[in-house]
Amino acid sequence: MHSITAVAQRLGLGVVRGRFRCIFPERHAHGDRTPSVSINEDKGYFKCFVCDNVKGNVVTLVQLAMGITREGALKWLKDDSPSIIRDSQKFFLKKRTKSEEKPEFFKEKMIFDFLSLLSPIQPYSMIGWWLAKRGIYKATWDKVLLRCIDDYNLASRKLLEKYSLEDLQIGGMFNSYGKLRYGRRPLIIPYIDEKNRPFFFQARAIDKSIQPKELNFQGTIPFPYNKSALDGKPGTVYLCEGPIDTLTLLQRGFSAVGIPGANTFKPEWTSLFNNKKVVLCLDNDKAGRAGEERIAGLLKGAGFETRSFGLLPEGEDINSWFTRQL
Numbered sequence: 001m002h003s004i005t006a007v008a009q010r011l012g013l014g015v016v017r018g019r020f021r022c023i024f025p026e027r028h029a030h031g032d033r034t035p036s037v038s039i040n041e042d043k044g045y046f047k048c049f050v051c052d053n054v055k056g057n058v059v060t061l062v063q064l065a066m067g068i069t070r071e072g073a074l075k076w077l078k079d080d081s082p083s084i085i086r087d088s089q090k091f092f093l094k095k096r097t098k099s100e101e102k103p104e105f106f107k108e109k110m111i112f113d114f115l116s117l118l119s120p121i122q123p124y125s126m127i128g129w130w131l132a133k134r135g136i137y138k139a140t141w142d143k144v145l146l147r148c149i150d151d152y153n154l155a156s157r158k159l160l161e162k163y164s165l166e167d168l169q170i171g172g173m174f175n176s177y178g179k180l181r182y183g184r185r186p187l188i189i190p191y192i193d194e195k196n197r198p199f200f201f202q203a204r205a206i207d208k209s210i211q212p213k214e215l216n217f218q219g220t221i222p223f224p225y226n227k228s229a230l231d232g233k234p235g236t237v238y239l240c241e242g243p244i245d246t247l248t249l250l251q252r253g254f255s256a257v258g259i260p261g262a263n264t265f266k267p268e269w270t271s272l273f274n275n276k277k278v279v280l281c282l283d284n285d286k287a288g289r290a291g292e293e294r295i296a297g298l299l300k301g302a303g304f305e306t307r308s309f310g311l312l313p314e315g316e317d318i319n320s321w322f323t324r325q326l
Helices: 004-010 058-066 070-084 086-093 106-116 126-133 138-143 152-162 165-170 243-251 267-273 286-301 318-325
Strands: 037-040 045-048 187-192 198-204 214-216 235-241 256-259 276-281 306-308
Touching: 004 037, 004 045, 004 058, 058 070, 106 152, 106 165, 106 187, 106 198, 138 243, 152 165, 198 243, 235 243, 235 286, 243 256, 243 318, 267 286, 276 286, 286 306
Parallel strands: 235 256, 235 276, 276 306
Antiparallel strands: 037 045, 187 198, 198 214
16 A cells, blocks of 8 residues: 555655645645645545645545546556555654754755766667657757666665665665666656756656656655756746657757646746746646646746747647657
8 A cells, every 4th residue: 555645755745744735726825835735644545625626545646746547647656666655665754853864965965976877878879769769869968967877786786885775765766675766767867957966857768668657756846857947037938848848849949948747837936937938838638738727827927928839739749749840
């Protein structure tokens, strides 16, 4: 049985004392600044005290947070279950004493050390071919510091030499079986700030049989992907659903940022878009359209000008649409 608190944390919902902000903050006064969703860990249930339809079990939580079907949510839970089963989260869920607290930037340092063990993408590697097939080339992937796990055993061993297994599990890098979590998703996409410091990453499968195709690092998503585009200078920025779509636009000379999923844009991120006109480029599906409506409401409420890209056929995303033009 999955811990609903652990699942919420893996979705980046930032649970604090059994509560998190609603997935639909636009329905709340002040963007749900005071979290309205409570978790009952014993019953495996969550409920928003404002939104009647934001409630349910872990499967419903994954559906709402990721904008996917029940079948997709079950696949996501099954794939990630080694890292979120209740036993594997005992360190995360228990209340720590002061002496057990981790130092500031503990997870960020772990991410940096992990990325330092990985290799840049090579043009004629499998990942290089996979990216090129999608119209994304070396100058772009080098600029955003894409990496690959080319020696899984070496990366695992080096991390275990530097950190205890317990710390690696607390940090979300290793699963409950003592294994590095990202072996089947070798493309590592770091979320770096304007000073090239990594604070988060997403692991991406290139084998289409691996589902779900993306696996996020555990914890709160700190800012949109390619944050350096939000430089405060007047201009237009394209907001995409996912790093691959973001890279597609960067390759073509557009200023672009990305969010991991249609429902992952946070109200507090609106301030990052200072002086920007925002073109929303989420996938043209039900979740993407709902996500665009929600994000437009948040940005417009904060005084920003927005419009939809509006060119994608039904079911298409930015990368698939541009790739068809090649």
